Amino acid sequence: GENVEQHPSTLSVQEGDSAVIKCTYSDSASNYFPWYKQELGKGPQLIIDIRSNVGEKKDQRIAVTLNKTAKHFSLHITETQPEDSAVYFCAADQSGGSYIPTFGRGTSLIVHP
Amino acid sequence: DAGVIQSPRHEVTEMGQEVTLRCKPISGHDYLFWYRQTMMRGLELLIYFNNNVPIDDSGMPEDRFSAKMPNASFSNLKIQPSEPRDSAVYFCASSQGFWDTGELFFGEGSRLTVL
Numbered sequence: 002g003e004n005v006e007q008h009p010s011t012l013s014v015q016e017g018d019s020a021v022i023k024c025t026y027s028d029s030a031s032n033y034f035p036w037y038k039q040e041l042g043k044g045p046q047l048i049i050d051i052r053s054n055v056g057e058k059k060d061q062r063i064a065v066t067l068n069k070t071a072k073h074f075s076l077h078i079t080e081t082q083p084e085d086s087a088v089y090f091c092a093a094d095q096s097g098g099s100y101i102p103t104f105g106r107g108t109s110l111i112v113h114p
Numbered sequence: 115d116a117g118v119i120q121s122p123r124h125e126v127t128e129m130g131q132e133v134t135l136r137c138k139p140i141s142g143h144d145y146l147f148w149y150r151q152t153m154m155r156g157l158e159l160l161i162y163f164n165n166n167v168p169i170d171d172s173g174m175p176e177d178r179f180s181a182k183m184p185n186a187s188f189s190n191l192k193i194q195p196s197e198p199r200d201s202a203v204y205f206c207a208s209s210q211g212f213w214d215t216g217e218l219f220f221g222e223g224s225r226l227t228v229l
Contacts, residue, residue: 033216035216035217037218042222043222043223044118044205044207044220044221044222044223045157045205045218045220046220047217047218050215050216050217090156090157094216100216101147101159101162101170102216102218103159104156104157105156106156107156107157
């Protein structure tokens with residue numbers, strides 16, 4: 002089955018800095034790569050996703066990049082704000098294009114004012 | 115819509131007791147998922163349903179765990195008997211299907227503590 006590795010497990014930045022979270026996946030048949038944000042005491046919430054026919058996608062201060070050859074994908078957050086502090090999960094869909102996500106272990110992002 | 119509703123939000127029980135966690139998905143969503151979150155293992159998919167039918171339960175850890183979806187608006191996850199290692203946050207999520215979006219909508223979770 003799909004295996005998703007996520008790094009780093011913890012990321013601490015100053016407000017205004019950029020943050021980058023990286024993930025790798027194992028199944029070359031995966032086609033869908035969502036990112037979820039989990040705030041304290043809440044369930045994860047989708048913030049952005051990318052499909053395998055696209056190399057990059059942006060939405061305001063967040064962007065995702067995908068390298069299918071290397072099986073890498075990354076989340077970039079620019080001009081970080083304290084409200085960006087949360088746990089971020091990357092995911093890749095299970096083989097066969099099922100859209101059922103297998104999640105990485107999560108990155109705890111802390112943005113210091 | 116109120117979103118995915120889970121109950122209870124917190125449950126503390128003693129080893130050996132039966133635990134029942136409940137979920138009401140978003141109306142119109144065809145898929146329902148049960149995930150377990152722990153520090154050690156992250157977010158693990160336990161089981162998911164499509165149109166009330168269990169599709170993949172390979173993530174259910176052992177026979178002590180069972181899940182049902184008797185109708186489109188309700189699912190439960192049971193643990194009998196419960197053990198301390200079952201302590202975790204259990205999330206239910208629903209999705210309208212994957213034709214144009216793969217988004218899962220999560221509930222706020224049920225935090226289970228087994229003493």
